[in-house]
Amino acid sequence: DSGVTQTPKHLITATGQRVTLRCSPRSGDLSVYWYQQSLDQGLQFLIQYYNGEERAKGNILERFSAQQFPDLHSELNLSSLELGDSALYFCASSTSGGSDEQYFGPGTRLTVT
Amino acid sequence: AQKITQTQPGMFVQEKEAVTLDCTYDTSDPSYGLFWYKQPSSGEMIFLIYQGSYDQQNATEGRYSLNFQKARKSANLVISASQLGDSAMYFCAMGPPGGSNYKLTFGKGTLLTVNP
Numbered sequence: 001d002s003g004v005t006q007t008p009k010h011l012i013t014a015t016g017q018r019v020t021l022r023c024s025p026r027s028g029d030l031s032v033y034w035y036q037q038s039l040d041q042g043l044q045f046l047i048q049y050y051n052g053e054e055r056a057k058g059n060i061l062e063r064f065s066a067q068q069f070p071d072l073h074s075e076l077n078l079s080s081l082e083l084g085d086s087a088l089y090f091c092a093s094s095t096s097g098g099s100d101e102q103y104f105g106p107g108t109r110l111t112v113t
Numbered sequence: 114a115q116k117i118t119q120t121q122p123g124m125f126v127q128e129k130e131a132v133t134l135d136c137t138y139d140t141s142d143p144s145y146g147l148f149w150y151k152q153p154s155s156g157e158m159i160f161l162i163y164q165g166s167y168d169q170q171n172a173t174e175g176r177y178s179l180n181f182q183k184a185r186k187s188a189n190l191v192i193s194a195s196q197l198g199d200s201a202m203y204f205c206a207m208g209p210p211g212g213s214n215y216k217l218t219f220g221k222g223t224l225l226t227v228n229p
Contacts, residue, residue: 002157033216043204043219056216090158101148102217104158 003027004105006091012111018079021108025072025093031055032074033094033102034066038087049074050096081112115140115207117220124225126195133180134190134223136205147188148206148217149179151199158204164188195227 003026013019025032034046036059045058049068060066063081068074078085088109092102116139126132138147149161164172164179172179180189192199202224206217 002159035217042221043206043217045216045218048216058216088156092158101160101163103160104150106155106157109156 002103002105004091004093004103006089006105006108008108009106010109010111012113013081014113015081015083017081017112018077019081019110021076021078021089021091021110023074023076023091023093023105025074025091026103029093029095029103030072031094031096032068032072033092034060034074034076035090035092035104036087037090037107038084041087043090046076078110083112086110086112115142115145115218117205117207117218119205119220119223121223122221124223126192126225126227128197128227128229129194131191131193132195132225134192134203134205134225136188136190136220138186138188138205138207140186140207146208147179147181148208149177149188149190150204150206150219152202152204152222154201161203162190192225197227197229200225200227 005024007022030051033048037043046060047066048056052068066076088107090107091105094102118137145166147164151159162174162177164181176193178191202222204222205220
């Protein structure tokens with residue numbers, strides 16, 4: 001158990017809908033990262049937050065947004081969902097957001113039908 | 114831009130034997146970190162081992178060791194005394210130079226199967 005929690009574990013929704021994925025980092029970690037894992041694209045970095053502020057952006061679509069709250073939990077919002085958004089979404093956390101290890105949560109499996 | 118290449122889509126090893134999973138990387142940054150993660154069939158990503166580009170010695174963590182050859186830009190994972198529970202997908206990853214915008218670039222992964 002990495003100490004990072006993600007909810008829900010599974011999510012099935014229809015195209016055009018909006019969903020919110022939630023992540024709680026390990027105790028004491030200030031940095032949260034979101035990744036998407038799909039069969040065709042592999043594992044891709046989406047976005048990073050550090051202590052409530054956005055710090056780095058990767059291949060995140062405009063339909064996706066995220067935020068980190070004062071209690072350090074983070075939410076990833078996915079809107080106008082398409083079939084291709086079906087993937088495993090991971091949240092990871094690290095102590096500082098620098099060159100330290102990232103610990104991953106169990107992931108949220110999103111299926112868009 | 115950083116790139117990670119894992120050329121072995123699948124590997125087989127007999128229980129109790131050692132296995133090496135290959136990883137090569139490409140970057141123009143002088144400072145970087147290299148990571149290995151394990152993803153069992155259950156889906157979670159498990160951190161295994163880390164090597165900093167300026168570390169003088171190869172990293173080791175229990176049965177895992179990282180064979181870091183900087184000149185060749187390779188960071189192979191060696192698993193000694195394989196166990197059935199080692200069967201999983203293994204990802205090599207790289208991070209940019211230290212700082213507050215640290216993000217990981219992953220390879221495509223290698224599926225390791227340990228045979229009894």
